[in-house]
Amino acid sequence: MSTTKSSKRRAAASATAADADAKAVASDNAASSPEERRALHRELLHSMLLQRRFEERTAEMYAIGRIGGFCHLYIGQEAVSTGFISLLRPDDYVITTYRDHGQALARGMTPRAIMAELFGRVDGCVGGKGGSMHLFDKSLGFLGGHGIVGGHIPIAAGVGFAIKYRGGDQVIVCFMGEAAVNNGAFHEALNMAALWKLPCLFVIENNRYGMGTAVERASAINDIYKRGASYDMPREMVDGQDVFAVRDAAERAIARARTESTPTLLEIRTYRFMGHSMSDAVSGTYRTKEELEQYLKRDPISLLRARMEADGDLTEDDWNAMDDEIKAVVQDSIDFAENSPEPPLEALMQDVLVDTTSD
């Protein structure tokens, strides 16, 4: 097993989310014909913009008390979820942390099912029992929505184990924050995944902070992808604001997992444009406004939009039409959630145990 040493990788490794000049990035793994390219890029833009608009309205709904508890927004990181999930097959699996709205939308969970869940209503994806941090949908291979930092990483290895056990060629993409790499579960899982050659993609969304702790204040290694060396695992660092760079890396890692059953560690450099959760101020005590503004220049959606405009694939009217359509869909999800009943009290004691056996 060895690391990928293409020039592409070195180029990606030198990029950071904060690279000031907002040039849209060169690499393009788009489809072959211009029409196909246009369709694909529109699809990616749609996926990312839906996440953005959904989260903006989520913040609003939180502020007026429709949503409670811990609620972590994904704004700024949309190229990561879309980049990976757009390359998956329906029978692949996705697992993530409490910051899960973006991945759930990218995977095709409906805004209605998610918004109703955030509202704690019966039509939510888990009937109002999970809330923001615990979105699940078995039919989509969306395995949650986990609240304990690092806890879902061994679970991802277990899904990889089950794929191998059955001789399948699916993959599991496991998203995590960069702070999780300092947790024992991360290392235990990576060691087993590498040892047993499991088809797992471990995707670190390095948004620079774990709550208020900057990565340099928590990790002995700042280039986190290098931790993959401990497990002789293929590894890459990727510019997470450029959806095409993300897709390039994802494509390589998925191919490795599918055809060689080899795991990959990917460090995706991104940035969260909001506070850690709804109870954290946007810039907070741990980062400066200037830093935030610097990163805002590389908004993944603006970069993609600029690229599409330059390619002649998107007009102002196209953008407005897409944005209006998405805003209407999100508004519909809010109306739907408002009208969805609270879970019945009988639900309280349901699903503690099942009463079935394999007999």
Add this chain to the structure above:
Amino acid sequence: MPVITYREALNQALREEMARDDRVFLMGEEVAVYQGAYKVSKGLLQEFGEMRVVDTPITELGFAGVGVGAAMVGLRPIIEFMTWNFALLALDQVVNAAAKMLYMTSGQFNMPMVFRGPNGAALQLAAQHSQAWESWLAHIPGLKVVVPATPYDAKGLLKAAIRDDNPVCFLEGEMLYNTKGEVPEEEYVIPIGKAEVKREGDHVTLISHGKMVLTALQAADTLAKEGIRCEVLDLRTVRPMDVEAITASVRKTNRAVVVEEGWEVCGVGAQVVDYVQRTCFDYLDAPVLRVHQVDAPMPYAKNLEKAAKPDVPKTIAAVKQVLYLD
């Protein structure tokens, strides 16, 4: 009927269930090549191969999580902890993931898996290797907790645990592996959640589970010579607990002593006593007493260890006290 050890009974259960259902696999430290730290998995690697009998690194949190992930997508893992003492490192997966998954997902993902291994103190293993975990685990909704005392129960209950579609914590007695008992050749499964009267009596009920059932039975034998007729009720499962069986027995004898291996505070016995005071208040002729480990970590020195553990003399003393004989 063949007489076999508790260890062999468990081995038979594993073998039969793995042969019956190819979604069942065994994973843990030293389960395969070494044939099990306590030889419970002897021969299974040879029979089922390395994909189904899997040696892991020493990574309890990690492989417990691997079990959870495999269960999420339809396999039926048996996760062996070399002992439950080490399972403490895996409790996040047992409690936060396995126990809560069904509820958190409104029934989308159940966890058909077993966490198993030896539990409780052996001999002179000192503080970190000598403790009984059932009260910790029994606290958690979403888990079942099984603590078999005999080879017959061990086999029938392990088969039930493997077939159960819920996460089952299966606590074997480290000191019970070599004990022997009758185990029929024909297949049987014992339902989880049912206690069993191991000895009938009408003066006092000894309520126990796991290794301490043997202590309770020995105490009952000794007391019988003095004309005291003890009923010994083996809970077999501490979650869910068979409240009906407890109630029926205590309403008959009007007195009870709970014997358990763990510590007193918030122990299994505390829960038993709570049920008894609710269901048998008007039937009681004496306060219910408890026999348990002293409220200190387990010491190494032989004499101190003996003094720390619940045993037959302590049980006899408690019985005499509830009978107002001393």
